Amino acid sequence: MASKSAAGLEKYVRERVPPMLTDQYQFTMAYTYWKSGRHQDEAVFELFFRENPFGGEFSLFSGLTDCLLFLKNFKYTEQDVAFLKSVLPSTMEEGFFRYLLTMDASGVSVCSFPEGSVVFDRVPLMEVNGPLAVVQLLETSLLCLVNYASLVSSNAARLRLAAGPKKRMLEMGLRRAQGPDGGLSASRYSYIGGFDMTSNMLAGQLFGIPVSGTMAHSYITSFSSLEEVRHRTLAPALGEGPALDLVSLSQAWLPRVCSLLQVTHSEVNQGELAAFISYALAFPRNFLVLLDSYSVMRSGVLNFCAVALALCQLHYQPIGVRLDSGDLCGQSVELRQIFLSCSSRFQVAELQSLLIVGSNNISEKSLLEMNGRENEIDVVGVGTHLVTCPLQPSLGCVYKLVQVNGAPRMKLTEDSGKSTLPGRKAVYRLYSQDGHAFLDLLSLREEPVPAEGIAVQCRVLGGWEEETVTAARVERIHQQCFTQGQISQTLPSTADIRTRVQAALSTLHPGQRRLQQPERYKVAVSEKLYCLLRDLKNSLKN
Amino acid sequence: MASKSAAGLEKYVRERVPPMLTDQYQFTMAYTYWKSGRHQDEAVFELFFRENPFGGEFSLFSGLTDCLLFLKNFKYTEQDVAFLKSVLPSTMEEGFFRYLLTMDASGVSVCSFPEGSVVFDRVPLMEVNGPLAVVQLLETSLLCLVNYASLVSSNAARLRLAAGPKKRMLEMGLRRAQGPDGGLSASRYSYIGGFDMTSNMLAGQLFGIPVSGTMAHSYITSFSSLEEVRHRTLAPALGEGPALDLVSLSQAWLPRVCSLLQVTHSEVNQGELAAFISYALAFPRNFLVLLDSYSVMRSGVLNFCAVALALCQLHYQPIGVRLDSGDLCGQSVELRQIFLSCSSRFQVAELQSLLIVGSNNISEKSLLEMNGRENEIDVVGVGTHLVTCPLQPSLGCVYKLVQVNGAPRMKLTEDSGKSTLPGRKAVYRLYSQDGHAFLDLLSLREEPVPAEGIAVQCRVLGGWEEETVTAARVERIHQQCFTQGQISQTLPSTADIRTRVQAALSTLHPGQRRLQQPERYKVAVSEKLYCLLRDLKNSLKN
Structure with missing residues (x-):
C-alpha cells in the first residue's frame, strides 16, 4: 500500500471483518462436528464460481489479501462467545463455547491463485484446509471478501x-x-x-x-x-x-x-x-x-x-x-x-x-x-x-467440501450444474505457442505435472467430451499463501495487484477477452479426476 | 438497539464513516468557498430521489440514525488533514487546512422524515442547513448512508x-x-x-x-x-x-x-x-x-x-x-x-x-x-x-442546494427532469377521510399550514396541472432531528423503525402499494412555490 502500512490494512480488516461476520449455520454445523467428535477431522474446501460474470468468458480474482489478514486475526472474543450463547439453542454444551474461545486459524492452510489473476468458472480459486469445524466457520467471511471484490474488479476490467x-x-x-x-x-x-x-x-x-x-x-x-x-x-x-x-x-x-x-x-x-x-x-x-x-x-x-x-x-x-x-x-x-x-x-x-x-x-x-x-x-x-454491477450484481462464489480425512467428497444434487468436483486438486494453466492461455486443467494432487510439448488427454467440463491437448508452456497456478496460521507470502500492494491484472489479461486470447459473445475458454479435468468423479457419482447414487 | 447500546452504535458509525469517506471534489469546492470568503454563508441543501425504485410507487426512508451519528462525530483529524495536504493541489493555502481542523457540525441543523417513513419521489427526505463549506462537505457521506439503506429496506418491504x-x-x-x-x-x-x-x-x-x-x-x-x-x-x-x-x-x-x-x-x-x-x-x-x-x-x-x-x-x-x-x-x-x-x-x-x-x-x-x-x-x-437489489441496484438520491443566505437557488439543466425545486420548504402529507395518504404537498416555509377540510390549490409535479385538493387530515412531516451540532431527538431502535415501517405502509392506498403497475401517488407544490419556480426559471434563462 503506497500510503498505508501493512499494519494499517490489518487494522482495517480486523475492524470490518470480525469472525462474527458469518452465517449462524456455521456455528450450528461446527457444534455438530464438535459434538460428534469430528471437529478436528482434516477437511479441504474449495472456493469457486460456476459462471463467468456479465456474459463474459473470464473473471478476475480479488480479495485474497483481506482473506489472509482475516485468517491471521481469526479469533472469537469473550464477548462474541457470550453473545453466541445468548442466541444459539440453550441445549448446546459449555465445552463447545470453551472450544470456540481457544480456536484460531493456526491449523489452517490456504493455497490459491495470486490476487489479480484472470480466472475461469469452476476452477478452484482458493483451497482451504484444516480442522473441519474451523474451515467450516470460515466459509461466509471468505465468500463475502472474495465475491464482491472479484465481481467489481472484473466489471472494472470490462469497462476498461x-x-x-x-x-x-x-x-x-x-x-x-x-x-x-x-x-x-x-x-x-x-x-x-x-x-x-x-x-x-x-x-x-x-x-x-x-x-x-x-x-x-x-x-x-x-x-x-x-x-x-x-x-x-x-x-x-x-x-x-x-x-x-x-x-x-x-x-x-x-x-x-x-x-x-x-x-x-x-x-x-x-x-x-x-x-x-x-x-x-x-x-x-x-x-x-x-x-x-x-x-x-x-x-x-x-x-x-x-x-x-x-x-x-x-x-x-x-x-x-x-x-x-x-x-x-x-x-x-x-x-x-x-x-x-x-x-x-x-x-x-x-x-x-x-x-x-x-x-x-x-x-x-x-x-x-x-x-x-x-x-x-x-x-x-x-x-x-x-x-453496483447491474448486469450481474453478484458473483456467486461457493465454498464446497472436496475431501475429509483424505477421502474425496462431493455434492450430487438433481441439478447437475450444482454438483461439485471431488478430491484435492492441482490446477494448471496451459499456454499455446503464441503465449495465450488456452486451457485450465484440474488434476488430482498426486498426478504428475503435465509435460510441456507432450499430448495430454483430458475431459472438458460441461459435456465431458474427450480432448487431447499439447501445451507449449504449463503453469502450476496455486500458490501456498497461508501456512499453519501464518501468511506465507509477501502481500502485494494495491498497485502491484493492478499491474498483475493487466499482465494477466494480456495472456488471454482476444476472442476470449471480447465482451460480447466471447469464444469459450475451456476448463478440463484429467482422466484420473474424471474417473474419480464417475466412480463417486455411481457410489453415491447407490 | 436490543443488544447494543447507543454508544456501541456510535462507535460502529465512527469507525465505518469517518468524514474522509467523501468525494475529493467536496474539498476543492469547500476550498473555493473559503478562498472567496463564502464558507460561512448560510446554505440549505435537500436530499431526495427522483424516481421510486423497482417500478413501484413508494420507497422507504432509512439510514437517518447513522447520518445523525455521523454528523455528531464529524471532525477531521490531524492525520486526515496531513493526507489532504499531500494529495490536493499544492497551491492551496495553509489557512484552509487550519480551518478544516476547527470544523465540526456545530453549525449544522437537519430536519427530516422520521426513519422508516414511506416516501415518494422528489419530496425532500432531509433538509440540511448550515455554513456552506460544511454542508457541502457532508454531501457524499449522507448520500452513501441513505441511498443503499433506503433501497434495500424498500426492496425488503416489496419482497414482504x-x-x-x-x-x-x-x-x-x-x-x-x-x-x-x-x-x-x-x-x-x-x-x-x-x-x-x-x-x-x-x-x-x-x-x-x-x-x-x-x-x-x-x-x-x-x-x-x-x-x-x-x-x-x-x-x-x-x-x-x-x-x-x-x-x-x-x-x-x-x-x-x-x-x-x-x-x-x-x-x-x-x-x-x-x-x-x-x-x-x-x-x-x-x-x-x-x-x-x-x-x-x-x-x-x-x-x-x-x-x-x-x-x-x-x-x-x-x-x-x-x-x-x-x-x-x-x-x-x-x-x-x-x-x-x-x-x-x-x-x-x-x-x-x-x-x-x-x-x-x-x-x-x-x-x-x-x-x-x-x-x-x-x-x-x-x-x-x-x-443486491438487481431490479434496480441503486436508489439515486441526490443532494441539492436550494437556498443561500436566504435567497432561493435552483439547478436548471437542459434535461428538465434534473431541474431542482428552489427555496426552503415545508412538507405536508394529506390524508383522505378513509385514512389513506393521497398527496404530498411542498410549500414554502413561510406559508401557512394547509387547513383540514378546506380546499387547497396546488400544482402536481411533472405536468404542473392545477389541482384542488381537500384533506381530512394534514400531517406536517419533517421533524427537527439535529440542532446546532446535537442530535435533538431520541434515536429509535432498529425494532422501533421496523414497526414504524409496517404502520406507514398501511397508510398507503392498496393501489399505490401494488408492486406492479401501481396507481400514481401525487406530489404537488403550492401555488406560491410554483410561482417562485417559474420566476426563477425565467430569470436564470435570461
Missing part, C-alpha cells in the same frame, strides 16, 4: 476494455454503493481492475489510490452574481508581474467569445461565470469546470473560454471541462472545435490541449457505443454502473 | 408484500453483498423493511436482529457413513428414561418409511442419514435439515422422516426441512403430504406441524408466482435478490 486503453477512467460511485464499506471496496477493486483514479478520499488515504475531482452542480448554483467574487485578483503564474483582476479580464474576454460563437451575451449566466472565476482564483493551475448547470453551448462553454483565456493571459494552463448530461460524444466534438477555433482566433496555444471529461450514467454499453462514434472525450467518470 | 403476511422471511445474503459492511447494512435494513430474521451473526450482535440458520450442503457431504456418528445416544426429552441409541432407532424407522413411500432402501444415502442423526444428537430440539444434497424424494425426505420419528419416540418435536433447489412449491406440497401420511400411518402427531423452508434464488417474481400457486412453504430465505 470497453473504453479502450487511451481514455483515463475515474471511479465515482461512493454515493451509490452498498453503504460506507461497499463504497470503499468498490473504489479499491475498481482501481485493481484497471481504473486510474477514484473520487473517494478515504480510498486514497487507506489504499494509496490516486484521487481526483472538481465540482458539483451545487457549487455552480451557489453563485448568483459576480458580486459574490470577493477576492478578485490573481498573480501571474511565474510571478512575473502584478496581480490582475481576474473578473475584469474574464469580462473582457466574454463578449469576444460570444461574438466568435454567435451567442448573445445576455444568455450567459452570470452566477456560473462567478463560480468559474472563483474556482480559477482558488485553483489557477487546476482549472477544470462543470459545463452543464444551465446550458453547455449557450452559457457554460462561453464562461469557460472567457475564464480560461483570462488565465492564459496570466500564463496559467487551464485543464479542461466536464460534461454531465446530454449527448456526451456529440458535445465533446463540438467543444473540441470551439476550443480549437478559440485557440486559433485568439492565438492561444493552451486551448489546444484541454481535457474533456464525460460522466452521467456511463455503462459498458455506452462506452462501447462511445468507442464506435467520433468523440473527443479524454476522461470518463463511472459511478453506478461500476459499483 | 410479494410473499404475503403469513410467511416468515429470513435474510441470508451476506456472502453476496458488497463486502463486509455491505452485508451488514443489508441485514440491518432488510429487517427494518419487514424481514423477520437474518443469517448474519454480526447483525444479530450489533443490532439485535433475530438470527437463524441450520446447515449447508458441505455439512451433509462431510459425512459418508454411519460409522462417523461417534456418540450415538440421546436421553428422552423430559429425562423420563434411559438414553437410547438414535442410530438404531433411526435405522429401525428407515425401512418402514421406505416402504410407505415406496422407495428402495438402497437408494437412501447413508452419509446423509449420518449427517441428520448427528444433527439430531446435537440439536434434538432444533431438528431442521437440508433435504437436497443427493435427492429430496429418494433420499433426503426418507432420512429426515426416519430421524424425526426416532426423535418423536424420545418425545422431541422435530422442527422441519429446508429445500434449496428445484420446484420449491411442488416439492413442498409433496413433502407436506408425505409428512401427513407418515403422521397418520405411524400415529405421530408431531409430524403434522413441521416447517418447510424454501430457499434458492428467491426473487420478487418467484415470490409472486409462489403466492399464485399451491404451496406449503412456511419460511423463505432470500439472499442475492434481496441484498
